[in-house]
Amino acid sequence: MERILVIDDDESIRKTIANYLKKQGYEALSAPDGTSGLEMAEKEQVDLVISDIRMPGLNGLEVLDKVKAMDDQVQVILITAHDDMQSTVLAMQKGAYDYIEKPLEIERLKVAVKRALENKKLSEQLSSFLTIESSEYNLENNIVGKTPEMKEVYKKIGQVSSSKVTVLISGESGTGKELVARSIHYMGITKGYPFVAVNCTALSESLLESELFGHVKGSFTGAVRDKKGKFELAGEGTIFLDEISEVSPQLQVKLLRVLQEREFERVGGEVSIPMKARIVAATNKDLTMLVNEGRFREDLYYRLKVVDIEMPPLRKRVEDIPLLVNHFLGKINAELHKNVNKVTEEVMEILKRHEWTGNVRELENTLMQAVVLTQGDVLLRENVMIGKSDSTPQDAYSESLSLSEVEKIHIKRVLSANNWNKQKTAEILQISVPTLYSKIDQYKITRD
Numbered sequence: 001m002e003r004i005l006v007i008d009d010d011e012s013i014r015k016t017i018a019n020y021l022k023k024q025g026y027e028a029l030s031a032p033d034g035t036s037g038l039e040m041a042e043k044e045q046v047d048l049v050i051s052d053i054r055m056p057g058l059n060g061l062e063v064l065d066k067v068k069a070m071d072d073q074v075q076v077i078l079i080t081a082h083d084d085m086q087s088t089v090l091a092m093q094k095g096a097y098d099y100i101e102k103p104l105e106i107e108r109l110k111v112a113v114k115r116a117l118e119n120k121k122l123s124e125q126l127s128s129f130l131t132i133e134s135s136e137y138n139l140e141n142n143i144v145g146k147t148p149e150m151k152e153v154y155k156k157i158g159q160v161s162s163s164k165v166t167v168l169i170s171g172e173s174g175t176g177k178e179l180v181a182r183s184i185h186y187m188g189i190t191k192g193y194p195f196v197a198v199n200c201t202a203l204s205e206s207l208l209e210s211e212l213f214g215h216v217k218g219s220f221t222g223a224v225r226d227k228k229g230k231f232e233l234a235g236e237g238t239i240f241l242d243e244i245s246e247v248s249p250q251l252q253v254k255l256l257r258v259l260q261e262r263e264f265e266r267v268g269g270e271v272s273i274p275m276k277a278r279i280v281a282a283t284n285k286d287l288t289m290l291v292n293e294g295r296f297r298e299d300l301y302y303r304l305k306v307v308d309i310e311m312p313p314l315r316k317r318v319e320d321i322p323l324l325v326n327h328f329l330g331k332i333n334a335e336l337h338k339n340v341n342k343v344t345e346e347v348m349e350i351l352k353r354h355e356w357t358g359n360v361r362e363l364e365n366t367l368m369q370a371v372v373l374t375q376g377d378v379l380l381r382e383n384v385m386i387g388k389s390d391s392t393p394q395d396a397y398s399e400s401l402s403l404s405e406v407e408k409i410h411i412k413r414v415l416s417a418n419n420w421n422k423q424k425t426a427e428i429l430q431i432s433v434p435t436l437y438s439k440i441d442q443y444k445i446t447r448d
C-alpha cells in the first residue's frame with residue numbers, strides 16, 4: 001500500500017486530508033510540523049509527502065528541500081495559499097511534483113495524489129536515460145549522431161579541416177548546417193582565427209557588399225569612415241555565407257571573382273586585399289535547380305562546391321533520435337536547472353515516428369517545451385506537443401475520431417473557453433465537477 005504523509009499545523013486540514021486518503025485506500029500518516037514530519041518521512045519510508053507551505057518552524061519549502069535531499073524519489077505536493085504565486089513558483093522549481101491551493105478542493109487533491117504516485121512508480125521503473133550528466137554540458141559545438149549518413153558528414157568534416165578548401169553545405173532547415181560549419185572551423189587549422197557568419201538574406205544588396213568587403217570613407221552616403229568587411233575580419237579564419245542562394249546576380253559576380261583571384265577591394269577602394277579566409281557557404285534551397293533556372297551562376301556554384309556536404313533530414317536518420325533526445329535533455333536540464341532524465345517508450349516511439357519537417361531544431365524546441373511543462377523526472381506524452389489530434393480545432397471533429405477522442409477535445413475546448421473554470425465547464429457539459437475532474441485526469445487534459 002502506498003504511504004502518504006500529511007504535514008500541516010492546522011489540525012482540521014491535516015485530519016480532513018488524512019481521512020480522505022485512507023478512504024481512498026492509501027496508508028496515511030500525519031505530523032503537525034516540519035521537524036517531526038521529516039523524522040517520520042525517514043523512519044516510515046513514505047512515498048509521498050503533502051505539506052503546507054506556511055508553518056511555524058520549518059516551512060514547506062524547507063521540508064521539500066530536505067525530503068528531496070533524503071530521497072529524490074519521494075514525491076512532494078505542497079499546499080499553498082491562493083495568493084502566494086511566488087512560493088508556488090519556487091516550490092515547482094525546487095522539484096515539488098505539484099501544488100494544491102487553499103481552500104482545498106478534494107477532487108484536485110485526488111488527481112494530484114494519483115498522478116504523483118503514478119509518477120513515482122513510472123520513474124522507478126525507467127532507468128535514467130541520460131548518459132551524460134547535465135552538469136557536463138558545455139560543448140556547444142557537439143554534433144550528435146551515429147547513423148551512416150552522419151558518419152559520412154563526419155568524414156567530410158575531417159577531410160576538409162586540414163586545408164582551406166571551399167565547402168558548400170546543403171540541407172533542409174534545421175538539419176545542422178551552421179553547426180557543421182562551426183565544427184569545420186573549430187576542428188581544423190582555422191581554429192585560432194575568427195569564425196565570421198554572414199546571413200545573405202538579412203541585408204540589402206549594397207549593404208551586403210559593404211558588409212562583406214568593407215568600404216572606404218566617402219564611397220557612399222553614410223560611409224563616414226573606412227570600414228573593414230567580413231572577409232577582412234575573418235582574417236585567416238572562416239567566413240560562413242549562410243543562405244547563399246539569396247545573393248543577387250551582381251554580387252554573385254563579385255563573389256566569383258574573390259574565389260578566383262583570392263583578393264578583393266573595399267567598396268570605393270583601389271587597394272587589393274588578399275583573401276586568406278576559408279569560405280563555407282550554406283543553402284537550404286536546391287542550388288542545382290536555381291542554376292538550371294538561371295537564377296544562380298553555374299561557375300560560382302562549382303567554385304563553392306569544391307567539397308559539398310549534404311545534411312540528411314532527420315526523418316532519414318530516425319535511429320539518431322534517441323541519441324539526440326539524450327543530448328538535448330542534458331543540455332536543456334542544465335539550462336533550466338531541471339532533471340528530466342527518463343523517457344517512456346511511448347514517447348520515444350512518437351518522437352521517432354514524427355515527420356520533423358523542421359528537423360533537429362524542431363526536435364530541440366519540442367523537447368524544450370516538454371521539459372518546461374514536465375513535473376518530476378519523466379517526460380510524459382501529454383507534454384510533447386506533436387502529433388496531437390486536437391491541435392487543429394477546425395477539423396477537430398473529423399470522421400476518423402472515436403467517441404472518447406471527441407469527448408476529450410470537446411471538454412478541452414469548453415475548459416479553454418471558460419478560462420478553466422471547472423464549475424462553469426461542468427454546468428455547460430451537464431456533468432458534476434468530480435466527473436469533470438476524473439475526465440480531465442482520464443484524458444490527461446492539460447492547459448496549453
Ligand SMILES: Nc1ncnc2c1ncn2[C@@H]1O[C@H](COP(=O)(O)OP(=O)(O)OP(=O)(O)O)[C@@H](O)[C@H]1O
Pocket residue numbers: 142143144145171172173174175176177178179180284327360361364
Ligand atoms: N547533429 C546534431 N547534433 C546536435 N545538435 C544539432 C545537430 N544538428 C542540429 N543541431 C542543433 O539544432 C539547431 C539547428 O541547427 P543549425 O542552426 O545548425 O541548422 P541549420 O541547418 O543552419 O538551419 P537553418 O537552415 O534553419 O538555418 C541548433 O541548435 C543545433 O545546435
Ligand SMILES: [Mg+2]
Pocket residue numbers: 177178242
Ligand atoms: Mg542556419
